[in-house]
Amino acid sequence: MNKSNLLYFILITILLSSCSNTRFLPDGELLYTGATIKMEGEQTSKKEKKELKTQLKDLVRPKPNKTLLGLRPKLYIYNLAGTPKKEKGLRYWLKNKVGEAPVLYSQVDLEYNKSVLQNFTENSGYFNAKTIADSTRRGEKASVTYDVNPAKQYKIKDIKFPTDSTVLAKAVAKTKPRSLLKKNDGYNLEVIKQERIRIDGRLKEKGFYYFNPNYLLIQVDSTVADHQVDLIVKLKDETPELAETPYKINKIIVYPNYAIGNDSIKSVDTAVTTYKDFTIIDPENLYKPRIFDRALSFKKNDLYNRTDHNLALNRLVNLGTFKFVKNQFKVSDTTGNYLDAYYYLTPLPKKSLQLELLAKTNSANYTGTELNLNWSNRNAFRGAELLTISAFGGLEVQVSGQNNGFNVYRFGTEANLIWPRLVAPFKFNSPSGFIPKTKVTLGYEFQNRTKLYSLQTFKGSYGYLWKENERKEHLLNVTEITFASPQNVTALYKSKILENPSLGKVIEKQLIFGPTYSYTYTNTAQKRKKHTFYYKGAIDLAGNLTGLTTGANIRKGDTIKVFGVPFSQFIKIENDFRHYLKLGSDSQLASRIIVGAGYTYGNSSEMPFIKQFFIGGTNSLRAFRARSIGPGSFDGAASSSSSFLPDQSGDIKLELNTEYRAKIYGLVKGALFIDAGNIWLLNDNLEKPGAKFSKKFLSEMAVGAGAGLRFDFSFLVLRTDLAFPIRKPNLSEGNRWVLDKVNFGNGPWRKENLIFNLAIGYPF
Structure with missing residues (x-):
């Protein structure tokens, strides 16, 4: 089909679909195509007219059928489906879920819309406004025009x-x-x-x-x-x-085991516990009284205020152990202007068991599955403590590519205990509705990389979480310990270490301990804002106090070991900044900048492999396979044999992403994106020429572009991205831009450069 015939075909299709939409209308009915609002008069400025017109346009009812490029595909599907014989099946689904019934002109109430526009205009200060409504018919379609003369505003x-x-x-x-x-x-x-x-x-x-x-x-x-x-x-x-009358607080009564629908507030005297200013009715002795002292803001004789009222409710909900939280105030029978405060709390089931089966894929062609079993106790020691124990197992298999056959198997367990308070030698009172928490974690993971090696990892942490408000969150781990130990290193991997000594770092025993801190700020929940932001900054101080105390200095040969393993000593900082620009009701521009660096000293000469930076993949540079870029201009693929492709890591990371997101139709959203970035080493590495960070770092940036679809099912977002590189840092200087070599019609080019990503959720 030549271009001329194709154009005729498109025009005929448009005309046929347009005609078919009116062919199914009931006799005597017209298809309503929408309303136009015209602003008249000279007493109002153009700016005022424009603002008022935008507001009035949203008030007109009904809304016409949705259009796409001048067509009404939902209405077309509704008509095409016909009349279903039963309330299920494909035809019923197409007609009632995908399709859209015709909006008829007979549904338009001109006088009602006219009065709505007139009232809104007058309520906006244009007291002498005049509104006229008129309709226009063209064939089997009709539209309405509303002429509004707002006059001068008061x-x-x-x-x-x-x-x-x-x-x-x-x-x-x-x-x-x-x-x-x-x-x-x-x-x-x-x-x-x-x-x-x-x-x-x-x-x-x-x-x-x-x-x-x-x-x-x-x-x-x-x-x-x-x-x-x-x-x-x-x-x-x-x-x-x-x-x-202003009121003060008198009695504060708490029912922590209140059952909705039952008269559970009547209890015997033995169930009554008095704790400070509180009276607690807990017949089964489920909770320690002090948790309510921390959650409830009111004290006896406090002046009632809504801030403390809402703060108490938010904290009780934030405990995570109550299904329903109800509050009531009643005038006290005591002398004076007093209120008695009642709190009715319905507990969640104390224990629960959850089984999850996950499927996943990444841009390195690894696909796999994971099984998670989670057991939790929401009131482990009667203080609303949350105890969670989980076990997991999974595998990842590369279907095609250089790592085909080098499958990954992993299993492990993790236990978390969270107290709804700071277990610390100091007092900390948060003014927010989010209760500060203490978290302890213990975990173990065994990972087997087929034909290469196995790795056992033990981890533990003790830290504090607290929120200033719904936008600002802090996480301080007083100590975080990781111990990694290799096993079953194969002859193949040992031979590759001889060719590339840096691979030996992956299987070294590693002991990492020290404090970590992260701060998160976000206002992305404020959907009406044009500009919203997300920022997360993190710092990792591993082995610093121990290294300074012992005087460890690996460069002088003074290496200190703990249980026979040298501990790591480094400082690592990472910043993740995101900006979201709202362009319209269904479109936005999302951007992200990641900057990170790690510096070793004292007892370490290199960053531990598991703490280094990586780049590429489904949530990073989507035009490059996961962990395949850099460091710097180093080409890891060219330096490795055909047997397997090792992960590339670095001490410094710079990544920039920008993505235009817009709704296409229904639950389908589209995206156009550009990703750029790379990783580098701080020091020279003879096995990785070009990997060191230098003033030429900008010329070593990898750049990729692509497009994608997002299927928003409300409970999850399924994301597909198709991307390709337009700048490759591993090529020689002057030849790194490869935009002129893009050739979608060429099979070998597509196989080497076109990357498909399937993921859950947005990349940022």
Whole structure:
């Protein structure tokens, strides 16, 4: 088919699909194609008209059928499916899940839409607005046009708060400095509603538990000047006495084993425990009282405030041991203005067992499976401690490629114990709703790389986790210990060590211990923001105090061993910064920069292999296979034999990624991306020429580009990426850009350069 015939075919297909959508309409019905809003008048600026038009467009109902390149594929599928004979099967699924019923012109209520647009315009301060609605028919389709003349907007001249001497009026007046209502702003009913909510929120901080925004009235005086209004904040006359009174806390009663639907709050006196300011009703003695002292913010005689109210609820939920958390305040029967606080807590099942079967693949052509068995106890020692013990096993097989036959088998176990407090010789009180936690981890893993070697790894850590708020998180491991020991090193691998001595570092016994710290900041949960960020910084200080104390210096031959193994001494820092730019409701530009470096001294001359940096793969440089790039301009593939391809590692890492993401249709999203980066060594390595970091590092950056699809199933995102290199650092200088050599029609080029990635979730 030549280009001319192809063009005719596309045009005919478009016309046929367009016609077929109206052919199925009921007799006398028209297909509704949407509404147009036109802004009239000269009294309003272009900027005001544009902003108002955007807001009005979202209010018109109904919305027409969704279009793609001028077509209505969902409607076409709906019509194509016909009438299903039963409520299941392919035809029913296509019609009701994939397809979309026609939006008919008869469903459009012109007068209702007109009144909605008129009311919104007036509520935005355009009091003399005029709105006209008209429809247009073309064949079997109809559209609507709304002409809106907003006239001149009214501005705020002055804001007046109560001046009388009652306790409540004074409290309202004190909220004025942070008012949302500003002089010279346009009148806006929505802002006035938000102002009432703001005042109510401030009063809740001052003990007015029974107050609500409906007791506030904001009057509008439009007679003060031309197109200006005064706003007068008043308390309604019918405000009840309860709402005018600030309250303090009296009794605090906790029911930690409350069953919803049962009258479980009636209990015998022997079930009552008094602890500090709390009364705890726990007949089965499930929990130690002190956990509630740490979780609940209120103390007796405290003035009620919403911050402590919500803080207590958040902390109880954050304990992770309660399924439902319910809170109630009642006026106390004691003298004075007091509230009794009741907390009804429904526990989660104490113990649980979970079995997971996972499938995975990576860009090095390894595919595999993993089986995880997890047992957990949510209240191990009656203090809401979480004890988790897991066992896992899996295998990875390379289907094709240089490492075909060098399969990886692994199994192991891990135990974690988390206390909902800091087990430390010092006190730490967090003002956030997230309870500080102490975590202890013990783990073991056995990994067998077929035909090469086996590796046993023991690990342990003791540290603290705490959150300042929902955006800032800290993790401090006071100590983190890793011991790796090789076994069953084959003759093949030993022979490769003779050819490439750096491979010997992989199977050296390694002992790593010392503190680690990481800080994470993110505001990506704020979906309405145009710019959102994620940052994680981490530092690893291995063997520093021990090395300094013992005076270890490997360069002078003073190597210190622990249990016969030299311990590692290094500093490693890594930074991961991400920026998300919202371009539209269904599109964004995501970017990431990773910078990391490791420096050895004292008892070590090289970074341990498991602590070095790697690059490439499904979540890194997607145009290159995992751990195949660098270091520097070194070509690991060319330097190795055809038997297997060793992983490449480095002391320094620089990676940059940017990805344009947009919705294509339904649950399918697309992406275009560019990745760049490399790793380097700090010192010269005779076995790896070109691997050392130098001022020419930018000329040694690997660059790849590609496109992908993301299938967003809500419970998971299935990602497919197809990428290819456009710059190869292992080539000679001046020949590293290979964009001119891209040839998708060439089989050998595709086999060598085209990389397919299948993964779960976004790369960053």
